[in-house]
Amino acid sequence: MSRYQNKQKKIWFNIITLNILTLIIGGCAYYYYETSTLIKSLNTKIEQQNQTIDQQHHAQTALIDANHSLQQQLEEALQTKLTLEDENTSQEGQLVALTEQNEQLNQNISSLSSQLDELTKLNEQYIAERPLSVVDLETKYRKLLGEAQTKASELETAKNEVQKEHDKIQNYYNEINEHFYIKDDLKVKLVETRTENQHYWVTEVISSDTTPLKGAMANDTYNGNRETISSMANRLNAVLAINASGFYAKTNKPMGTVVRNGELISLDSGYTEEILSLQSDGNLNFTTVNTEEEFNSGNIEQTFTFGPILIRDGQATQLSDKSRHPRTAIGQLNDNRYVIVVVEGRMEGADGMTLNELQQIFLNLGCKTAYNLDGGGSTSLYFQGKLINTPSDGSERSVVDMIYF
Incomplete structure (x- = not known):
């Protein structure tokens, strides 16, 4: 009985031992499986973290390159400012480029801020699992961000300076454009004078064979x-134009004989006063043309009629009319060089001129010939696309002809 009990104890002991070993082996296997899974998970996170760090590194490199690019753009903007005065025609394009650079810089700053926020989040997520250099990287990014903001401010300042220079040049250009027209074949200088009771313009014209003084009919x-x-x-693309001949109120036809571009248009035998003629050599003269024979012998290109004659052969003529009116008159200094005077009148601050006052202007300038054209409400001065004077009627009067360049 004792042997049987001992044998039975051994059997139970072996069974218990086997169960314990089985539990131990199972526990080890389970622990091994869980450990392997955890290790794989950690390795996956580490790989993801390494990829993120690589991406951050590439982003940092790209941002540094962008910073260098922005620095180069700023230098180019400063260089553009230095050369702006000699390159007025390219100002608008440069300003647009500067604006685009500034917008791009602002976008880069925004991108830097976003990436910095992402770096901060990554730092908080992975700093406990693996030591990273995110803190150093964040410091560098903050430095880059500060430099970028500084350069953005400098670029904005540079853009404002460029705009100021552009505006200054544009204003100067506009001022010149209002008073001068300078081409190889035509030069015009317009001088405005305003006193307590006078307002008038003296225009000097230097023409050429390719842009001579011309006449045109309505x-x-x-x-x-x-x-x-x-x-x-506008219809004839004139740079400078003034009213010319007087006209008959009943017929709206010009006074005197009319010659245009060397062609006899109409004879006015009833008009016996001398009229203004432009000879084929470009000189202004005074003549009477009452017959075709007189026209054929005169080498006349244009005629204009009103009067009186103000200066003949450099000498002042006798004038009796002392009334003040708006005036239009033309004179000649020498070959292809003319003077035009246009006077406002019949309005506040502009009383108009007497014929003697008008004559004196031409004498002071040294004109050898001068002639008074139609005035009053007809007086009109057109220069570079707009009417310069204010007509005494309040609006521009329709006339029968004009002198133009």
Whole structure:
């Protein structure tokens, strides 16, 4: 009985031992499996973290390159400012480019801020699992961000300076454009004078064989039509234009004999006063043309009629009219060099001029010839696309012809 009990104890002991070993082996296997899974998970996180660090490194490199690029752009902007005065025609394009650079810089700053926020989040997520250099990287990014903001401010300042220089040049250009027209074949200088009771313009013109003094009829016809100087000038692409001949109120036809571009348009035998003629050599003269024979012998290119003559052969003529009116007159200094005087009148601050006052202006300038054209409400001065004077009627009067360049 005792042997049987001992044998049974051994069997139970072996069974218990086997169960314990089985539990131990199972526990080890489970622990090994869980450990392997955890290790794989950690390795995956580490790989992801390494990829993120690589991406951060590439982003840092790209941002540094962008910073260098921005620095180069700033230097280019400063160089553009230095050369701006000699390159007025490219100002608008440069300003647009500067604006685009500034917008790009602001976008880069925004991108830097976003990436910095992402770096901070990554730092908080992985700093406990693996030591990273995110703190150093964040410091560098903050430094880059500060430099970028500084350069953005400098770029904005540079852009403002460029805009100021551009505006200064544009204002100077506009001022010149309002008073001068300078080309190889035509030069015009417009000088405005205003006193307590006078307002007038003296215009000097240097023409050439390719841009001579010309005359034009209203609507290009001689049939009683009238047209404003602005309309005629725009139609014929004139740089400078003034009203010219007087006209008969009943017929709206010009006074005196009319010659245009060397062609006899109409004879006015009833008009016996001398009229203004432009000879084929470009000189202004005074003549009477009452017959075709007189026209054929005169080498006349244009005629204009009103009067009186102010200066003949450099000498002042006798003038009796002392009334003040708006005036239009033309004179000649020498070959292809003319003077035009346009006077406002019949309004506050502009009383108009007497013929003697008008004559004195031409004498002071040294003109050898001068002639008074139609004035009053007809007086009109057109220059570079706009009417310069204020007509005494309150609006531009339609006239029968004009002188233009």
